[in-house]
Amino acid sequence: MIVLKNVTKRYDSLTAVDDVSFTVKAGECFALLGPNGAGKTTIVKMLLDFTRPTTGSLSLGGIPSTHAECRTSIGYLAENHHIPSCLSGWNYLMRCAELLDLGRSDAMDQCRRIVELIGMQGREQTKVGAYSKGMIQRFGLGAAIMGDPKLLILDEPTSGLDPIGIREIRQLLESFKGKGMTIFLNSHLLSEVEKICDTAAIINRGKLLVKDAIADIVKDGETLEDVFVRVVRG
Amino acid sequence: MKTSKTVSHIAKIVKYTIVDEVRHKSFVVMFVISAICVFIIRGCYGGNYMVNGQYLDSGTVIRALSKVTFYMIGVGVMVIAALLSMQLFRRDRNEGMLSSVLSKPIARWQYVAGKAIGLWLLSGLFMFILHGIVCLITSISLKLFMPEYLVASLLCSVNLLFVVIAVLLLSLLMPDIVAFLSVLGIGIVGFVADGIAAASHSQIAQAMMPQSDPLLQPELTWWKVVYHVWPKLSGVQQMASSLIESESFHGFSTIYPLINVLLYCLILGALLFKRFRNEDIV
Secondary structure, three states, X not given: OEEXXXXXXXXXXXXXXXXXXXXXXXXXXXEEEOOOOOOHHHHHHHHOOXXXXXXEEEXXXXXXXOOHHHHOOEEEEOOOOOOOOOOEHHHHHHHHHHHOOOOHHHXXXXXXXXXXXXXXXXXXXXXXXXXXXXXXXXXXXXXXXXXXXXXXXXXXXXXXXXXXXXXXXXHHHXXXXXXXXXXXXXXOOHHHHHHHOOEEEEEEXXXXXXXXXXXXXXXXXXOHXXXXXXXXXO | OHHHHHHHHHHHHHHHHHHXXXXXXXXXXXXXXXXXXXXXXXXXXXXXXXXXXXXXXXXXXXXXXXXXXXXXXXXXXXXXXXXXXXXXXXXXXXXXXXXXXHOXXXXXXXXXXXXXXXXXXXXXXXXXXXXXXXXXXXXXXXXXXXHXXXXXXXXXXXXXXXXXXXXXXXXXXXXXXXXXXXXXXXXXXXXXXXXXXXXXXXXXXXXXXXXXXXXXXXXXXXXXXXXXXXXXXXXXXXXXHHHHOOOOOOOHHHHHHHHHHHHHHHHHHHHHHHHHHOOOOO
């Protein structure tokens, strides 16, 4: 589903991503882990063609990431998601549905279903300016799952959510995983990652340090957090 | 199939651009103030004006005033279009709409085309309504419908396309306010240069200038080249106003400003697409 081949991204003298290669199989729930500034968000941006790699290539479903068609069945949730303040949550979801070329009735059905799924019934017509950060994040996730994408790219999806919200998002992700959706998760919440994901990669200073099944990375008596600290500290 | 999808994507971006701009209070306030100003000018139509000791007839006054108003609206809406354009990309970026749109199967050029066309249509409609109000007032005062006025308004919208594309391009290269001021500067220099050129061709100026040998070829200087290559926004306005007065065209020199501005739109548009293609989406 996702293939990165010798991807390097340089910003002047800074190397944000250094010769990274890995693959994520269809139906896999994958977590990209690393400390702040490790290059996780840069990789996500390159996957979505928000920024181009200096060298190397990325492809999604066999299509190069530079082609707009590869984003036909991708859902994306940005870290600290924003929604135009002049829109309501419903308007925003409808707009995202229209951009996916869904028909009006189909779009409305999907929006109703998603509003229910993200637990925002009764609040969807309120202007975004009155939403909390967590509510905006929920609508962002709702927009990401619009059109039942095959691949979900989530950059810190639980950012700004309270513990109950985090739990609800985890349950949602588990249900998506159960439907065979490929999930690319970029998160700091290692305990949540350990519960949801099958495979994980750890990067630090742009270099890929580990990429394996979580069951193989985490030894007996260890947690993913222990592994993360051990690997990052070298 | 692919073409219809492309058109559909651009049409959606156009729609969102127009809807988002109209939703902003500042746009509504600007529109209401402009419409009120145009209505206030109506009061000047009924005044008595004296030139060289002779009263002007009301028809001449109305025609002259409507032409002045036509110019003022054209220039005013160009400034408004520049103001609306300068924050277009930044606002979409800050409000998350840019990443929302580009994470969908929308190509970058489709997004840019939709934004530019949307703003051009909106500012064009803004100008057309204001010109329409003046046309209505003039038609009622003269008891004569002047459809040329509306055709002239449509022709003037080419200037708006130039302003929108130029500000959008420059806003990717420099701070928004500098982009706005730069395009404003280009417009002012063009208008002043055309004013000086028109004054230098007047009978008084010709009489004051020393007579040159008619057999000599006119000298080609660098500033003459710059003058002719400079965006002819004022020229397009003049061309449009000549439609109102049903003046006859005088060959290439009459349509040159239109060709000049359209060429600029094409060149700047290509540069805008190229620049945005390499832009990092934050």
